[in-house]
Amino acid sequence: MTYCVGLFLDQGLVMLADTRTNAGLDNISCFAKLQQFHRPGERMIATMTAGNLAVSQAVINLIQEGLPHPETGVQETIYSVPTMFGAAALVSQAVRHVHQIHGKAMQEQDVPFDVSILLGGQVANRTMRLFQVYAAGNFIEATGDTPFLQVGEHKYGKPILDRAVSSATSLTEGVKLALISMDSTLRSNLSVGMPLDLLVYRKDSIDGVETHRIEKGDAYFGMIRERWSAALAEAHRKIPAPSWLSGPYPADPAD
Template sequence: MTYCVAMCLDEGIVCLSDSRTNAGVDHINTFRKMTVFERAGDRVLVLMSAGNLAITQAVVSVLREHAAVQDRDSLWNAPTMFECARLVGDTIRRIYQLDADALKQFGLDFNASFILCGQIADEPPRLFNIYAAGNFIEASADTPYFQIGESKYGKPIVDRIVTRTTSLDEAAKCALISMDSTIRSNLSVGLPLDLLVYRRDELRVARHLSVDWDNPYFDMIHKEWGASLRKVFNALPNPDWTVWPGDTGTLPRIEVVAPSAARGGNGKPT
């Protein structure tokens, strides 16, 4: 499994993905889940994937092949981010037509999801969540971020912090905390991470970093976030039951009568 998060903000875009697959006690592999298509001054596209690795790699490979020859169905030639999302969706459908029946015979689902974000020319930065069926949705001002993969562990911090006006530095910090929470709770997500920061209208990647345990900032987050949570938790008062309503008997309750109470003195039912 994996975890990827992308945020489309007023200042630009922040993307973060892990690289773990096939997690187990003695079987852990590393495959990058982020692919960047960059033509400085024209476009920056970031594609992240989650799901069946063979499926997602096939989709990315086809997109790379078309980009290499710059044919009509290439991400280099798509005039808008919407058309780029449509091309990714069409490619997913092509792979489905090739592999879905064979996967079904082995009891496997066609499981793949993608995040596509970036900016083309004079368009504003845009962010899309693309599903296994090839259809997709776009981020909005109210929901400026998407997550794929093991999203449930890192979602609460993103929900509480990220808005459209969040700065890129704050968004990167939030993404890393979200990833740390996910790694803490799920063995199938792990380092190294790919962190990408893109500033609006620059049409080139500002930062693209690999993050591992030897990264001092991520190591600080890993230690300080847990300690800060415990500190805040301990600072909150315990419940004061004296200010809560008493047992009024209005809540539904099923009581089991002890056998001895339901029988007479001779042990027989009364």
């Protein structure tokens, strides 16, 4: 399994992915799911992939090697598409191309053709955008109303994003919230695992991008886990008990 989350904020993008890939519980590997396609001063595009690893890798290869544009016939790559919409269309085309090559054989072996891709970034002088491309090649886009997209094991990490993320959230808070959302997922699903890959992109900067690999044992991530659990414990204790509860029940030993 996988968990990837992308935040589409007024200030820019936060993209966070785990790196665990598994084929059964006893065959676990570490594969980067976050890929960056950066041409300084010209474009910063990043993808995060979930689903079948062979399919994701084929798609990522194809968008770098290029595919002929369905109308013009001109070969296009992730480095040549003129806009983020063009990039989404290219990824979509790549997904369908991979399906054409491998879909039938996979189906015959009962292997689902399962892939979801988050695609975020900006081409110079164009709009910053964040897309999610599905296995059928269709895609949706994050907007101000729904400023985050998730792929993979998304449910455990969604409540904190639902409650706390708006498009006005700063990049710094966005990084913290993405890490908290990931932590909730790591605790609940063994097939999502460290290290984590993080990308932070400042809107309209093209080169204002930084990536970090957060390794197991990372001091900051450990601190955020502890502080967050402690803050939650304090928060629910501070909420008064319901007046309709008959009780009285003995107090919490930790109080």
